[in-house]
């Protein structure tokens with residue numbers, strides 16, 4: 001299998017969420033292994049399913065977080081921009097616009113009143129309808145433009161100035177906007193959606209068979225839709241790095257989620273974490289063919305005392321009681337602090353984690 005000429009894909013920029021590796025890494029690794037059916041049990045923002053799609057492999061994934069599952073589903077979508085734009089227009093046209101806007105300085109300074117009114121209409125729609133491909137693609141599109149830097153591309157983002165990859169705490173933002181006299185932009189939400197939908201979906205790669213499931217990967221029942229997998233490719237949450245809700249709370253608000261959702265790997269102590277990972281490797285083995293490759297990235301948060309990822313991984317493979325054989329590992333080149341920080345706010349972890357890539361296979 002050769003790498004596609006276009007290594008980046010517009011769908012990759014749907015929403016910069018949870019990504020632990022650039023698209024080029026799964027692309028080159030998958031191309032080397034030439035898999036038919038790729039599965040990511042921690043699919044997050046859908047980098048693995050998208051890489052599988054770009055290579056023409058079947059693309060399967062699972063995540064316990066609704067926002068992650070929605071974004072991953074959108075990355076497998078082949079909708080025409082016009083259907084997304086019409087759907088968005090219909091939701092706004094049918095909305096009663098009777099939702100009471102959230103009170104407080106943050107909401108007053110983050111969005112203009114008309115933008116907030118439209119966002120509330122989408123929010124009440126997404127709270128009940130996120131099943132269809134159309135709703136998932138529209139929701140992911142809006143999640144990608146709900147916040148971001150103010151001045152770079154005029155009208156590209158709906159919020160007052162913010163990072164696009166994560167949401168800092170609301171008080172931090174309110175203080176920053178007040179101190180610098182920054183006001184929310186007046187934007188036509190439908191126009192912004194139309195621009196973004198055309199950018200993302202006008203030139204989609206060919207569709208492939210696949211499915212993204214919202215589910216807890218520790219439970220064997222969630223694996224029924226998947227079988228004959230020949231490549232597992234993933235990046236589990238790093239032990240001690242459990243800041244998803246706190247860094248994505250504004251996007252989750254759009255889906256009606258206002259607190260951390262259940263179903264995440266247990267991080268109470270390394271033994272619980274290893275036990276949970278072992279269950280995932282066991283269930284993955286059960287849906288895989290002999291010889292299936294397991295490729296994963298695991299890291300450790302620098303500033304906290306956390307166990308060695310190599311130890312966590314080898315313990316979990318052993319505890320899985322499945323026939324996984326570890327072939328090797330490699331330390332990932334550290335991201336320079338310059339690219340890791342996002343002006344003018346810093347990410348929750350200020351230093352990049354220490355990360356390793358691991359390669360294993362299922363004994364034949």
Ligand SMILES: C[S@@+](CC[C@H](N)C(=O)[O-])C[C@H]1O[C@@H](n2cnc3c(N)ncnc32)[C@H](O)[C@@H]1O
Pocket residue numbers: 017018019020021041042043044045046047048062063064065068215216217218234235236237238244263264265
């Ligand atoms: C490091 S992120 C994955 C990043 C992904 N590779 C990407 O490119 O965006 C880990 C993901 O695992 C998910 N997760 C954590 N515990 C889970 C569980 N028990 N079942 C399914 N997904 C889980 C989290 O919601 C998160 O999206």
